Amino acid sequence: VSKIKMETENEESNESWLVVPNQLEESVRTDEANGIQPKESIKAAEASELSFEKIPESDEERIKRIQIERALEDDSSNIETWRKFALSTHGLISDDLRRRVWPLLLGVVPALASPVPTLEELQSHPEYTQVVLDVNRSLKRFPPGIPYEQRVALQDQLTVLILRVITKYPHLKYYQGYHDVAVTCLLVVGDKVAFHMMEVLSTGHLEECMGPTMEPTQRRLMYIYPIINKEHPQLCEFLERSTVGTMFALPWYLTWFGHSLPYYRTVVRLFDYFLASVPLFPLYVAAAIVLHRVDEIFEQDCDMASLHCLLSNLPDNLPFEKLLISAAHLFEKYPPEELEKDVQIMIEKERDQRMKEQQARLKRSKYTEPHHKGIVNRWWGSFKGPMKYLLVSASILMGIYAYYRSQDTINR
Template identity: 60%
Template sequence: MESNVSSEITSGDEEVSSFLLNDDSSNDIKSDLLGDGISYEENEDTRSELKFDAALETEEEKQKRYQIEEALNNSDTDLEMWKKLALDQYGLVNDDLRRKVWPLLLCVDPDTSEKAPLLAELANHSEYNQVVLDVNRSLKRFPPGIPYKQRLALQDQLTVLILRVIMKYPHLRYYQGYHDVAITFLLVVGETVSFRIMERLSTDHLRECMEPTMEKTSYRLNYLYAILQREDKELHEILDRSMVGTMFALPWYLTWFGHSLTQYRDVVRLYDYFLASPPLMPLYVAASLVIDRRQEVFDIDCDMASIHCLLSQIPDNLDFECILQRASNIYKKYPPAKLEKDVKNRVQKEIEQRRRDELRIRRRLDRNKPVWMKMHHYLPDWLLLHYRNKYGLLFATATLLVGLYAYLKATETGFSIFKQGSWHI
């Protein structure tokens, strides 16, 4: 390659501290850039140049950083200590520390010498096109002002990272939003270690999300209401009455909020917390976040559209340290095992309500059907086997009526003969 990518990063690029999500407007693709004479190499190390967290540290954050650095220099630091440091206020403080501690939290090999396969080697995978499409949609998850060459390398690395995991574990299914999780680790620890982290998470924390159907994921989202029912009954009643459901929280759970937050510092702080927490903790954070916005919920109309619109958009000014502390307290009071009965009851009620709704709709539709369609329900299946359209049903009905008439006529004739004494058994 003509020059290392690091030489092309300007000081301004190194100081960015926030990013925007979900910008579908960018159509820069590899072919366009190659047409402009820009070259790049796959497996290019872009990790060290992605400086989101150059904001000045507060005095409290400095003290936390010193504590983490001291723990890194102490060979006796155990997993419980790493979890405590990640959970406590300010988390792991900056990406340089996260790069060292995140692998320790998941007990994965931090060695970066392993080489990933080239993108061309994975292009025949059945999920390739969908993964590329999602990666292209998430361009604004990359550092603002990133040079073309480095961005292309990152896009390819992200695509390779995702495909490597689902190829190694064929029973796992890629879902839209998985790339939001993967890119966060890629930006912080690089492609080699991020593969090991995603491999571990995909077979543990995210495993249910990667099943062939979303049945278990939908079930898990009901924990949100079970938590609110215990912690804030008034808020639970409002949400339940509005019938807003759980869809507003689905991207939160699937992406660990990476898809929904606009501040990079908030995203990586939450990832510190989730890596040190049990798998269902994102649901407790979701409940805590909704509680944090309870007054906003009370101030708007109690209807599905209004509340869904409000909750699905997360403001930039939330105090996530407060939200995380509340989530930890709620988890201690109401661990998942304690809520399981409430969740099952809610799911069963939803199933019963859905059946009633379907029956009501079916009856309403039946009332509006023409007579020939209503008769369909009273005709035997064998008669309808070859008559699946309007005129076929009419013909079948006429045939049945003619047969009935013939039967009655024959019966009437027989009865007349019997009365005349001409009937012989």
């Protein structure tokens, strides 16, 4: 039996997701200060059970498969060849093709994959226990029906994969949700190549998420609002008035939607696109999803709880091919550098609003202070240093005397 399993069999296997001991704790504290309720996001972020159901290839997909296979045999094919296939409709079609193309999108050469260390060699890492717990909570992300021994072996491989990356790059901090990205790479390309893919992603696409705090990630999530505002100002105003914030999109961004979607084929299709795109592209997909659901959003009450519940639970039937096209158009119209000024304005606006609210609370607390409390404070403040200590000592002695007198009375 896996050492992972034995070491964690007595641990609570809670599927709530963002219960994070590291930088997400800081994220939660910051969000509470900003008026966002992270506990609701934690409850809503349970992993979707992943369906590995296979659907027969369409005629279009079969034609594209042949094109990709030919390109793989053509020495003149380059990264732009693979990007075009990954970004166009249907992506890379199937895992047998992804196994060959995903590494090429990141410049990884499978033949040069380094040897895999044993789990025992990595157990001293300070994040070992947390990684093991997360891996054991990720059962829903493995294919159903596989033999127990094979599942345990995959869990061990996933643990080793994650620990190898954060051991080699000690400045990178593990976050819960990282394992959702890693398990998808592991299932497609195997543990040896997955390590080199995760190396590239962790020092590129995901590096900002693996910093000492989640503040840069929170700032990135705010890009969603300027995009929505430029496309649909009324929707943006409605969302801002509800104070729903961006916590609903945090698992989408951190896991490349791997934690939130019910179909494996959709997850790997999105990975096709994200591997061939700039690191911020998942935010444009998030904005496209919110814009796509505008009618549902306007049917809700304009409050944080209702909208967070709606947005954090993605429908099973979202048309992701259309959404990817919409997201690409949004990216062309509103590149990240053009959104930075809007994000800064939002941050300053929120800061001013928080200061006003804090001042209002302080003002209210002054007026609601009990009158008798003010009298006591003024009376107590009239006594100087030694006299205060004498009064305290006398009060304690009187209390002790009264206690023993009462005990005497009872005994009689």
